[in-house]
Amino acid sequence: MIGTVLSNRYKLEEKIGVGGTAIVYKAKDTVLNRNVAVKVLKNELSDDDDFVAKFKREATSVASISDINIVNIYDVGADGRVNYIVMEYIDGKTLKEIIKQEKRIDTKRLITIAIQISKALDCAHKNNIIHRDIKPHNIMVTKDGIVKVTDFGIAKASNSVTITSTDKVVGSAHYLSPEQAQGKKVDCRTDIYSFGIVLYEMVTGKVPHDADTPVSVALKHIQEPVVPPKNLNENIPESLNSLILKCLQKNPDDRYQNARQILNDLIRMKSNYKIDDFDETISVDDDEDYTRVMEPVKAKGLEKDLTKNKDGFEDNEGLEDAEDPEEDEPKNNKVSKKKKIIAASIIGVIILAGCVLFFALGAGLLGGSSVSRVKVPKIIGLKEGDAKKAVANVKLKFEVVQRTKSDKPVGTVIACSPSENTEVDEGTTVRVDISSGQETSTVPTLFMLSESEAKDQITKSGYKVGNIRRISSNEVQKGYVIDQDPSGGSSLEKGKTIDLVISTGSSESDTVIVPDVSGRTQSDASAALKASGFNVNIQMKYTTDSSKDGIVESETPGPGTKVAKNSTVTIIVLKYNSTAQSNNNNNTNTNTQATSTNTKSGGPQGNGGSNTTPPTQPSNNQQGSGNTTTSTGNGQEGSNTQNGSGDKK
Incomplete structure (x- = not known):
């Protein structure tokens, strides 16, 4: 199915997991442009209308849960015969993979992980959701050490009907609770049993019950006691050993009654350890312990019942070798056990009758009301x-x-x-x-850039080149940007277009108009003048206003003046000097491509005009420069100019 787009939205890109009931793909949500995980129900189960309805209904219920330790469910849907659940994509590895690598996880790391799992279970149970398939394969650990419980695909609302004699048992054989294996009522304590097996495997490197076939494993969950984990790993504390054994009690009444109780005990244990951050790298788990659909296991006559049922566990080989729980039992005990079986049967009939009554009320057959x-x-x-x-x-x-x-x-x-x-x-x-609309950013300023430079700047900024209009201009050189829409500095959504106005040159062949560059920076003013076909002469003037540093104060000839092409325009650029006096002893340095002038102007008295005499000889670090001194004042004005030659410094 790689490359398939489900519901015109989710593009399947890579298979990242296979289970007993579904296949999980990494996919791209083409609407929100994000990676997601899509769990696709296997074809053989898609033909089971009841299972498909349960798959959708229960996954939808889980979607209402919001917790940092539970994988988010974004969507549930169908595309033709393909039924799927869209989930948060986790960049990490499964706990099963970690156990395979570590063999046994040390106590400090185990408690860190276990606390987060118990928080997830506590949240789910408080929202009346029973996971029913807790196992290391369904627990992810991100790169940042965050534990995420996933795969609520077979979860069940705790207030839904869970006792029927014909329902299939769904789960993974090694992690099934005794009540699950027998098709009995499940509640939050079912998840606690499976959680206990996960903890057991983390400290010992193996599950408490194992056998050649899933059926034999289920039998052991029902009948055989658990070997204490401390017998296999003497390094674990007694408190953790006791916690695990309490989770694994056959009778649900003897277990922890809710995940909050486990969480409290784990927090108390944590106080005895300095818990380090848990950080693992990415990996993909490919364990074969699938979630399975099976018939309820019967403690008596198990082998005969299951060998006759083609819809049982996926692997039913070797059932004839399964142990008979009554094989070596004394006869007087058999009589007592028969009485128990009869009593249990009576209770079962009563429960079954209750279920029928429940369904009748739900369907409105007995005057009850049903949810629309x-x-x-x-x-x-x-x-x-x-x-x-x-x-x-x-x-x-x-x-x-x-x-x-x-x-x-x-x-x-x-x-x-x-x-x-x-x-x-x-x-x-x-x-x-x-x-919330498209992402926006600031439009670049393109004025006085060449057409190719402007286009390059537009695409680099994430925009598209729009309409290009060409008009004549006496101010802007041919091939350069006169105007743009939207204007530079404004906000615009990414991917939108920017229109340009490009100069075709002057309409008059011999003259051009001097553009107004006052108030611009030196570099911008120079670029604008050169683009209009002028040579530039720069003079520096000191100022005590730091905000005006590098800003053009004035220009000669003035803006709007019509002059011959290739004329020189002189601009006065302010230079910040904290020790300079605002109106006295202003020093102006002039530097052009063809000339270089040092001008000193000022006077003993205040404000006055300024007069500059340009040098008579071209020089830049060459012999033959001139010095000009201009004195100005309110009451008198005078000038003294000395020209001479010498080495330019």
């Missing part, structure tokens, strides 16, 4: 307010999850979960993503 099912309306592309009304009209709840940059109009719905047309219970929350 409605379809999620089409809201993608609608404004937020209109979408909210559409959802409320079918008695669903509306929740904005995030506002995301996109090419869709600001304020419109760009994604929703559950997907449009998905059938859900009344009161279900429809979670949506709202467009």
Whole structure:
């Protein structure tokens, strides 16, 4: 399926995992432009309408959970016969892979991981969600050491019906609780048993029960006691040994009754250790301990029942060699056990009758009321307010999850979960993503750049070259930018176009108009004048205003003057000097391509005009420069000019 695009949105790029019920792909969400993980139900299970309905319904329920240690579910949907769940993509490795590499995880690291798993379970259980398939394969560890419990695909709401004699048992044989293996009622304590096996495997490097076939493994969960982990790893503390054994009690009433109790004990243990950060590198787990669909295991007559059922465990070989729990049992004990079986059967009938009554009430057969099912309306592309009304009209709840940059109009719905047309219970929350518009940035200033330079700057800034208009100009040299739209410095969404106006040169062949460059920086002014076809003469003038450092004060000839092409324009550039007096002893240095002039102007009295006599000989570090001194004042004006030759310094 690599390359397939599901629902015109999720492009499958790489297979990253295979399980008993589904295949997981790394995919690209083409709407939100992000990586996601897409879990696709296997074809053989897609033909089972009941399983598909459960797959969608239960995954949708889990999507309401929000916790840092639980992988987020973004979407649930179908594309033809392909049923899928879209989840958060985790850049990390599975706990199973870590166990394979480490063999045994030391106590400090184990407690760090276990605390995060117990927090995830506590959150799920408080939201009435039972995972039912807790195992190291379904626990991810990110590069930053964050533990993420994933794969809630077979999770079940704890208030849903969980006791039927015909339901298949779904789970992984090595991590099944005894009640799961027998098809009995499951609750949060079922996850606690599986969590105990995960802890057991982390400290010993192996699972507590193993056998040649999944059926034999399930039998051991029901009948055989667990070898204490401390017998296999004497380095673990007694408190951790006791915690694991309490999780693995056969009778749910003897286990921890909720994940919060485990979390509290783990936190107490943590105080005895200095917990280091847990950081692992990326890897892909390819363990064969799949989640399986099976018939409930019967403690008596197990071998005969399962060998007759073609829908049992995936691997049913060797069942005839399974141990008979009554093989060596004394006869007087058998009588007692028969009584227990009869009593258990009576209880089972009562429970079954209760289930039938429950279904009858749910279906309204006995006057009870049932929850109505409605379809999620089409809201993608609608404004937020209109979408909210559409959802409320079918008695669903509306929740904005995030506002995301996109090419869709600001304020419109760009994604929703559950997907449009998905059938859900009344009161279900429809979670949506709202467009906040495209990403914006500052438009570059292109004035006086050559056409090729301007185009290059536009593309480098993430924009596109728009319309190009060409007009004559007496101020801007041919082939250079006269104007742009939008203007430089304004904000514009990435990917938008920028229009240009390019000069075709002067309409008059012999003259050009001097552009106004006052107030610009020296470099900008020089570029503008050169682009208009002028030579530039620069004079420096000291100022005590630091904000004007490098700014052009004036120009000669003045702006708007029509002069011959290739004329020289002199610009006065302010230079900051903290010790200079604002109106006296101003020093001006002039440097041109063809001439170089040192001018000293000033006078004993205040404000006055300035007169500059240009040098008569071209020089730059050459012999033959002149010095000009100009004195100015309010009451008198005089000048003294001395020309001479000498080495230029």
